[in-house]
Amino acid sequence: MSTLALPERTTPAGARSLKFAIIRFPGSNCDQDAFYVVQDVLGMSASYVWHQETSLKGYDAVLLPGGFSYGDYLRTGAVARFAPIMDAVRAHAERGGFVFGICNGFQVLCEAHMLPGALVRNEGCKFLCKHVHLRVENADTPYTSAYKKGRVLRIPIAHGEGCYVCDEATRQELESANRILFRYVDADGKESAAGNPNGSVGNIAGIANAGFNVIGMMPHPERASEKILGSADGRGIFDSLVSTLLAVTK
């Protein structure tokens, strides 16, 4: 895990309530799920930030939620990438701040070149909405420290364009730097074609940038953070992030 400098906070450090910005684009539709997890499950502070805004001052972490920003016109995330708020998202990341893209948020981060590669149409062309199994590939990151390496998580996916692709050099770089955080596996935790729902290169489900402060994943941990929803396996990602933030903002 790398040392991370945090952006300037307006919340007094003693308050211990971390502030999460949830970016809303026209067409975001998992923003309320993310808000609920941050506020009601984690007990932290959540705020919606409209795409036309230009500042993220005072926020500890930024969440780019799932959905169909700008109707997925042209390519998923292609138009959202140029939304006014994205300059602030990029600046937040460049200061070492945490940026977490889920599903469409992952697509936006790839289009913005804040994460390498791209998401294309699922191999089977179907929109997939089901629980899948993920294996934690690197548990030594700000987003995965609550897990043990190799743990298999059951988390839902809901996407039509979730097939992760990148060139061979990028893939090797992701592999060698342990930047692949999650891989699609079968129920036994084995990497297999059957366990790969969308044809992603190397069964890749989630990756980090070189600084491990920006991550993106296609599966929806915010839909799997309470047992009543069928799985609480995704909560560890949020718990990891909160622990990391509390440790560095002491």
Added chain:
Amino acid sequence: MGNKVTCLGEGETMTQVNVVVTLKPTLLDAQGRVVQDALHTLGYAGVEQVRIGKYMELQLDTEGKTAEAVTAEIKEMCGRLLANPVIEDYRYEVVK
């Protein structure tokens, strides 16, 4: 080169640019494969491959711009937004 856009006729200020964006040949075109299978079902056994792309018509106000400037602008628009260089190739033609 002069100061006028060479692709324009006398007195014209609008230029139409047709842009075609396709997935890189190394990538599986999942939609193209479905269409290929459908063509096979219809009996067109000789269809070896189908690749699906996007076609865009742009009307540009090119008054007072040089051909080089217009070309540079088209390439910039393609590289920044219309195509994703990570996964796509583009080509374009300037129509009168």
